[in-house]
Amino acid sequence: MVAAMDCAGFLSGYSEFRDGLLPRVEAEAFDGHVASCASCARYDRVVRLGSREVAGLPPIAPSEDFMARLQHRLYTVDAERATSARAAGTSSMLVLALAALLGIAAWGPLMQPRKAVIVLPPVNAMAPQPRVEVPLLYRTGPFLTVDERDVPSAPSQGGSGTVFFRYSPLGSGSVFTTSIGEP
Amino acid sequence: MFEVLQNTADSRKEQRARTEELDDSGLVASFLDGDKRAFTVLADRYHARLLNFIYRSTGDRERAEDLVQETFIRVYRHIHRFDQTRKFSTWIYTISSNLAKNELRNRSRNPLVLFQTLKKNWDADHAPLEWEDNTYRPDDLFRKRHLRDLIEAAVEDLPEHHRVVFVLREMEGKTYEEIAEITGCNLGTVKSRLNRARNNFAQIIAPLLD
Numbered sequence: 001m002v003a004a005m006d007c008a009g010f011l012s013g014y015s016e017f018r019d020g021l022l023p024r025v026e027a028e029a030f031d032g033h034v035a036s037c038a039s040c041a042r043y044d045r046v047v048r049l050g051s052r053e054v055a056g057l058p059p060i061a062p063s064e065d066f067m068a069r070l071q072h073r074l075y076t077v078d079a080e081r082a083t084s085a086r087a088a089g090t091s092s093m094l095v096l097a098l099a100a101l102l103g104i105a106a107w108g109p110l111m112q113p114r115k116a117v118i119v120l121p122p123v124n125a126m127a128p129q130p131r132v133e134v135p136l137l138y139r140t141g142p143f144l145t146v147d148e149r150d151v152p153s154a155p156s157q158g159g160s161g162t163v164f165f166r167y168s169p170l171g172s173g174s175v176f177t178t179s180i181g182e183p
Numbered sequence: 184m185f186e187v188l189q190n191t192a193d194s195r196k197e198q199r200a201r202t203e204e205l206d207d208s209g210l211v212a213s214f215l216d217g218d219k220r221a222f223t224v225l226a227d228r229y230h231a232r233l234l235n236f237i238y239r240s241t242g243d244r245e246r247a248e249d250l251v252q253e254t255f256i257r258v259y260r261h262i263h264r265f266d267q268t269r270k271f272s273t274w275i276y277t278i279s280s281n282l283a284k285n286e287l288r289n290r291s292r293n294p295l296v297l298f299q300t301l302k303k304n305w306d307a308d309h310a311p312l313e314w315e316d317n318t319y320r321p322d323d324l325f326r327k328r329h330l331r332d333l334i335e336a337a338v339e340d341l342p343e344h345h346r347v348v349f350v351l352r353e354m355e356g357k358t359y360e361e362i363a364e365i366t367g368c369n370l371g372t373v374k375s376r377l378n379r380a381r382n383n384f385a386q387i388i389a390p391l392l393d
Binding site: 012018047049053057060 | 260338
């Protein structure tokens with residue numbers, strides 16, 4: 001059993017009633033109110049007639065060149081897309097090239113081959129004997145030979161400054177040793 | 184040679200006919216697969232409806248046509264983002280509705296547009312009467328046309344939020360759920376706005392219909 005409907009209730013729920021969205025019981029309550037209330041019945045009639053008039057308004061037709069203009073604009077959109085895609089491709093190539101250059105500049109020194117440092121084990125060697133220069137004073141002839149390696153170490157009587165010579169005159173074959181440096 | 188050309192032309196016609204038979208979602212899918220013709224079919228299908236919707240919402244015919252063009256451009260640009268599980272018609276009406284809303288907002292800031300609207304009405308007032316039906320008497324025709332103008336004026340007089348909902352329901356036959364999606368409102372708001380719009384409309388036209 002649905003409570004009796006008043007005019008305020010009718011007006012507040014009228015749209016759903018008009019569009020047939022109410023359950024059957026509620027719709028019957030609305031129908032009952034329309035039958036009993038002249039003011040709401042008039043309201044219902046005006047809305048129904050008005051809706052019919054609105055639905056019957058002649059549609060306006062698009063201008064004849066509407067589709068042609070639209071096609072032109074769509075063509076422009078396609079052209080813009082193609083241009084921006086090309087520009088994006090070019091700029092991305094530039095960015096890539098710049099990045100590659102920067103990378104080479106930054107990493108280049110590190111990419112060069114390093115010189116190998118060879119560490120050899122230390123070599124133990126004897127220090128060479130000091131060379132003894134023969135004074136020019138004693139180079140009196142072409143046959144004077146001095147073999148420093150043959151110079152014997154200083155005899156017991158020799159001290160520093162003692163030098164031993166082996167004299168070999170031409171053809172004589174005689175060899176004698178004398179010493180200088182000692183008075 | 185002629186037969187080959189004839190066969191090619193026939194197969195193109197068949198393909199075109201098949202495209203035109205597709206529903207909206209089929210056309211969207213076809214367009215996304217590279218069939219440019221599918222978009223033209225979509226535009227053919229919707230441009231008159233959108234023009235009427237935007238015209239009833241804004242009251243400016245020329246501007247409405249520009250906005251319909253803009254709607255299709257936006258659809259063209261962003262169709263790859265369209266969720267194909269939803270209704271295409273709801274999506275395209277949402278775009279149109281937003282453009283109409285922006286237009287009304289801009290117009291309220293720019294008084295020049297008001298002059299253009301006045302000028303448009305002046306043109307209509309001075310246009311000769313068209314004799315749609317010879318069985319009607321001139322006074323009937325005049326009365327009919329007068330009533331039509333008054334109804335149109337009554338729709339235009341509705342507040343913007345109410346008008347959009349009213350037009351979508353009464354002229355476009357959208358469901359409450361679709362209107363909620365198009366206008367970005369919840370269902371309760373749609374019911375409330377539609378109820379108020381009908382109430383306002385009834386107040387305006389009641390003297391004409393009695």
